[in-house]
Amino acid sequence: MRPVSLHTGAWRFPGAYPDANFNFAHLKRFAQTLERGRFDAFFMADHLAVLNMPVNALKRSQTVSSFEPFTMLSALAAVTERIGLVGTASTTFDEPYHVARRFASLDHISGGRAGWNLVTTSNPDAALNFGLDEHVEHGERYRRGREFYDVVTGLWDSWADDAFVRDVESGLYVDPEKMHVLGHKGEHFSVRGPLNVPRPVQGWPVVVQAGSSEAGRQVAAETADAVFTAQSTLEAGKRFYADVKGRLDTLGRPREHLVILPATFVVVGDSLDEAREKRALLDTFVHYDSGIASLSIALGHDVSRFDPDGPLPEIPETNDSKSARQRVIDWAQAEKLTIRQLAQRIGGVSGLEMVGTPTMIADQMEQWLVEEGSDGFIVVFPYLPAGLDDFVDKVVPELQRRGIFRREYEGATLREHLGLPRPGNRFFGAERLR
Amino acid sequence: MRPVSLHTGAWRFPGAYPDANFNFAHLKRFAQTLERGRFDAFFMADHLAVLNMPVNALKRSQTVSSFEPFTMLSALAAVTERIGLVGTASTTFDEPYHVARRFASLDHISGGRAGWNLVTTSNPDAALNFGLDEHVEHGERYRRGREFYDVVTGLWDSWADDAFVRDVESGLYVDPEKMHVLGHKGEHFSVRGPLNVPRPVQGWPVVVQAGSSEAGRQVAAETADAVFTAQSTLEAGKRFYADVKGRLDTLGRPREHLVILPATFVVVGDSLDEAREKRALLDTFVHYDSGIASLSIALGHDVSRFDPDGPLPEIPETNDSKSARQRVIDWAQAEKLTIRQLAQRIGGVSGLEMVGTPTMIADQMEQWLVEEGSDGFIVVFPYLPAGLDDFVDKVVPELQRRGIFRREYEGATLREHLGLPRPGNRFFGAERLR
Numbered sequence: 001m002r003p004v005s006l007h008t009g010a011w012r013f014p015g016a017y018p019d020a021n022f023n024f025a026h027l028k029r030f031a032q033t034l035e036r037g038r039f040d041a042f043f044m045a046d047h048l049a050v051l052n053m054p055v056n057a058l059k060r061s062q063t064v065s066s067f068e069p070f071t072m073l074s075a076l077a078a079v080t081e082r083i084g085l086v087g088t089a090s091t092t093f094d095e096p097y098h099v100a101r102r103f104a105s106l107d108h109i110s111g112g113r114a115g116w117n118l119v120t121t122s123n124p125d126a127a128l129n130f131g132l133d134e135h136v137e138h139g140e141r142y143r144r145g146r147e148f149y150d151v152v153t154g155l156w157d158s159w160a161d162d163a164f165v166r167d168v169e170s171g172l173y174v175d176p177e178k179m180h181v182l183g184h185k186g187e188h189f190s191v192r193g194p195l196n197v198p199r200p201v202q203g204w205p206v207v208v209q210a211g212s213s214e215a216g217r218q219v220a221a222e223t224a225d226a227v228f229t230a231q232s233t234l235e236a237g238k239r240f241y242a243d244v245k246g247r248l249d250t251l252g253r254p255r256e257h258l259v260i261l262p263a264t265f266v267v268v269g270d271s272l273d274e275a276r277e278k279r280a281l282l283d284t285f286v287h288y289d290s291g292i293a294s295l296s297i298a299l300g301h302d303v304s305r306f307d308p309d310g311p312l313p314e315i316p317e318t319n320d321s322k323s324a325r326q327r328v329i330d331w332a333q334a335e336k337l338t339i340r341q342l343a344q345r346i347g348g349v350s351g352l353e354m355v356g357t358p359t360m361i362a363d364q365m366e367q368w369l370v371e372e373g374s375d376g377f378i379v380v381f382p383y384l385p386a387g388l389d390d391f392v393d394k395v396v397p398e399l400q401r402r403g404i405f406r407r408e409y410e411g412a413t414l415r416e417h418l419g420l421p422r423p424g425n426r427f428f429g430a431e432r433l434r
Numbered sequence: 435m436r437p438v439s440l441h442t443g444a445w446r447f448p449g450a451y452p453d454a455n456f457n458f459a460h461l462k463r464f465a466q467t468l469e470r471g472r473f474d475a476f477f478m479a480d481h482l483a484v485l486n487m488p489v490n491a492l493k494r495s496q497t498v499s500s501f502e503p504f505t506m507l508s509a510l511a512a513v514t515e516r517i518g519l520v521g522t523a524s525t526t527f528d529e530p531y532h533v534a535r536r537f538a539s540l541d542h543i544s545g546g547r548a549g550w551n552l553v554t555t556s557n558p559d560a561a562l563n564f565g566l567d568e569h570v571e572h573g574e575r576y577r578r579g580r581e582f583y584d585v586v587t588g589l590w591d592s593w594a595d596d597a598f599v600r601d602v603e604s605g606l607y608v609d610p611e612k613m614h615v616l617g618h619k620g621e622h623f624s625v626r627g628p629l630n631v632p633r634p635v636q637g638w639p640v641v642v643q644a645g646s647s648e649a650g651r652q653v654a655a656e657t658a659d660a661v662f663t664a665q666s667t668l669e670a671g672k673r674f675y676a677d678v679k680g681r682l683d684t685l686g687r688p689r690e691h692l693v694i695l696p697a698t699f700v701v702v703g704d705s706l707d708e709a710r711e712k713r714a715l716l717d718t719f720v721h722y723d724s725g726i727a728s729l730s731i732a733l734g735h736d737v738s739r740f741d742p743d744g745p746l747p748e749i750p751e752t753n754d755s756k757s758a759r760q761r762v763i764d765w766a767q768a769e770k771l772t773i774r775q776l777a778q779r780i781g782g783v784s785g786l787e788m789v790g791t792p793t794m795i796a797d798q799m800e801q802w803l804v805e806e807g808s809d810g811f812i813v814v815f816p817y818l819p820a821g822l823d824d825f826v827d828k829v830v831p832e833l834q835r836r837g838i839f840r841r842e843y844e845g846a847t848l849r850e851h852l853g854l855p856r857p858g859n860r861f862f863g864a865e866r867l868r
Contacts, residue, residue, distance in 0.1 A: 011600065011602070011607065012602045012605060018600035018602055018607075019598075019600055022542050022598075022631075022632060024511075024512070024542070024543045028512070047630060048531065048630075049626075049630060050613075050627075050628050050629075050630045055610045058608070058610055058613075059606055059607060059608055059609065059610045060605050060606065060607055061607055061608075062607055064607065064608055064630065065598075065608075065629075065630045065631050065632060066630065066631075067539040067542065067543065067631070068532075068535045068536045068538075068539040068631070070504060070505060070508065070536065071504060071508045071536055071539035071540050071543060072508070072539065072543065073508075074504070074505045074506070074507075074508035074509045075508045075509060075511050075512040075543050076512070077509050077512075078458070078462070078509040078510070078511075078512040078513045079512045079513070093529070093532075094529075094532070095527070095528075095564055095565075097482065097563040097564060098502075098527075098528070101502045102502045102504065102505055104502075105501040105502040105505035105506065106505050108456050108458070108501065109458045109501065109505060109506065109509050125626070128624075128625075128626035129531040129625050129626055129627065130529055130531060130625070131529075131623060131624045131625070132624075133624075164453075164456075164499075166445065166452035166453055168445070168446045168452055171446060171494050171719065171721055172493055172494065173445065173452075173493060173494055173495055173496055173498065174492070174493055174495075174498055174499075175493065176489045176492055176493045179484075179492075189565060190562075190565045190566075190567075191562075191563050191564070191565070192483075192559070192562035192563055193484075193563065194484050195484075195499075196481060196482075196483060196484045196498065196499045196500065197499050197500075197501070197502070198456060198499060285605065287605055
């Protein structure tokens with residue numbers, strides 16, 4: 001969510017709250033509903049700018065603005081008990097000390113439920129809000145991102161898990177032998193440390209990454225706990241899954257230490273026809289001006305000047321996200337869609353869609369899991385609250401009945417929800433001896 | 435608070451929670467108690483480093499670590515209704531787009547209760563965590579801070595108050611005529627804007643400043659809504675009050691548009707003797723190693739190598755906070771204290787102290803208000819929860835009885851609690867026409 005549906009027509013759907021992106025009462029209700037549905041986490045995407053789109057599209061878009069993720073997730077931490085809270089932070093436009101500190105704090109406040117969606121920020125307009133005239137080049141963003149990750153995880157390991165003894169009698173608050181001064185000096189960062197927050201409950205908050213380019217996949221295989229991806233078909237999903245898990249094999253990382261989660265846009269109906277009607281109704285709320293802007297953003301290229309009813313021409317490469325671009329191009333070619341059809345279809349979301357009855361959706365999800373297309377899903381709700389309620393009330397019980405989804409939370413932390421191990425501390429304990 | 439008492443012996447006081455700085459359940463209770471006491475705000479100081487102190491002091495200090503302020507205040511926003519939430523953010527080590535966005539988000543989530551304690555960060559160790567080898571020079575910090583403020587407030591004005599129309603029927607989410615692209619290009623910052631958050635509920639969150647140097651006072655008079663200061667005596671407080679309010683006169687700003695709030699360390703007893711005994715007991719929990727480190731930090735100079743039982747020698751000027759340094763020097767000279775006495779007394783807090791019965795404390799507070807020493811106070815609790823409970827249960831009713839403190843919240847926002855006007859938008863509405 002960002003924080004609610006990414007679909008640009010969602011706010012106009014009957015029963016939706018048009019102000020939901022900025023009404024905490026609604027967001028609290030959504031998070032509590034997800035928790036009732038035993039979801040692993042609430043995932044919040046982000047942008048560091050008002051998206052650069054034509055005024056005619058901008059004025060129709062609920063995604064023009066949203067809460068800063070940390071502020072919202074921290075507030076949600078206080079009114080939820082078990083659900084994970086995954087927020088986006090940029091390695092290109094933030095500082096490792098800040099990011100390490102915030103996620104460590106959220107992890108403590110939430111009792112081990114924090115996750116960091118590590119992004120290098122593909123939106124070039126963000127650069128203009130942070131003192132740069134041009135966006136940082138793609139490869140350079142990834143090199144900086146990799147070093148940023150090393151610094152953040154190093155800062156999380158500033159203290160042994162048992163460093164804070166707080167012995168009232170002797171007056172010893174913290175054992176200084178169990179403090180590590182990072183002293184990082186690298187190509188992009190010079191950070192002394194230590195972090196002024198004890199080691200997070202989870203050791204390290206869960207690290208989520210979304211890069212699907214060659215550089216992005218490799219960084220994910222080396223460092224991520226979870227990969228957020230967009231794959232339109234099961235075949236594409238299986239290729240991606242095999243590629244990333246294969247990279248883990250090469251690195252000697254156990255396959256189950258990284259979970260692959262494709263974004264899945266889900267529309268639930270009591271019949272297939274009803275589901276399709278809901279989807280079609282939703283699309284009527286997307287203005288062409290809005291769709292063509294979403295398409296232009298996905299392609300990193302203004303396509304509004306081409307014939308709406310013609311095919312998508314050759315689109316030049318840009319410095320933006322390569323994977324998002326290629327996905328749309330593949331999609332256009334496979335289904336022979338016109339620009340207008342692409343624009344209406346995309347409506348702010350792209351990738352995998354599941355439209356049907358609870359049984360049909362559960363069938364598809366089960367197939368993805370069994371055939372190694374994914375380890376789970378990032379469910380994108382078409383509109384809220386109804387789209388969310390439908391999923392929790394109708395699809396979740398079907399998944400539970402099949403034994404492929406939990407009936408109750410078994411662990412307390414997000415790592416436990418995802419079946420991920422708690423990282424050792426590189427400076428203290430057993431890890432140090434390796 | 436930071437987030438609990440600043441006194442380095444507080445965590446060892448009988449009944450205190452040694453882990454309170456990292457136990458959200460306790461912090462929630464404290465915030466709710468403050469709200470029951472009708473406090474204006476919960477104020478969270480901050481540091482961007484583990485304070486550079488000798489290991490012997492570090493290991494005894496609860497202030498070695500605390501939550502990142504935003505994470506904590508956002509979580510508290512979800513479990514409180516009326517109390518303001520003031521957090522620290524640094525203009526030297528953060529970006530205006532981030533800071534504008536977070537405070538705008540907190541203001542929306544809390545229904546208009548956010549406040550920004552704008553600091554330029556006097557702790558030189560913070561620089562080492564943000565890629566700098568040397569700390570930024572004092573005057574340069576203030577120039578950057580001033581421009582940072584201009585950018586943040588400009589970003590808060592990105593949208594007219596009525597820009598987000600969210601008209602479902604026509605599909606108009608936001609009126610683009612009511613969006614302003616800041617396009618700031620200055621000495622320190624280049625920020626395009628607009629902010630991707632609607633205008634805050636309060637127009638601008640309340641801006642608090644603490645600088646007491648010449649540069650700090652002038653910036654505060656020009657820009658602050660509230661000044662957090664440390665004044666040891668009523669005479670000093672009156673001089674400071676007259677100076678800052680006089681600067682407002684010169685600028686043509688109404689005096690009541692800036693409130694002056696000295697930090698006040700309060701110990702409540704049912705008798706004066708009991709209050710003094712509590713204070714003395716608290717001081718026994720401060721180790722000399724800890725006190726001498728606090729003193730060295732306040733002076734910006736290591737004084738541990740001097741004779742503990744001799745007077746404070748001449749201390750050279752540094753690049754650190756000048757006002758904190760001068761305050762301690764004045765204090766030593768006025769009371770002819772030895773270094774050991776200074777170290778024990780300071781215990782992590784310095785400035786005004788009120789130790790006595792509820793009546794005596796109310797008398798002192800009333801005198802400060804009547805004689806124009808302050809417009810209110812930042813109450814520093816000696817230990818928690820008892821020191822906080824005592825204040826709310828015993829001192830607040832006495833202040834209410836005298837008619838100098840509210841019995842119920844009259845407004846909904848922090849600005850309303852403080853009697854401050856809601857700023858107009860410099861780009862839209864009546865303000866633009868001036």
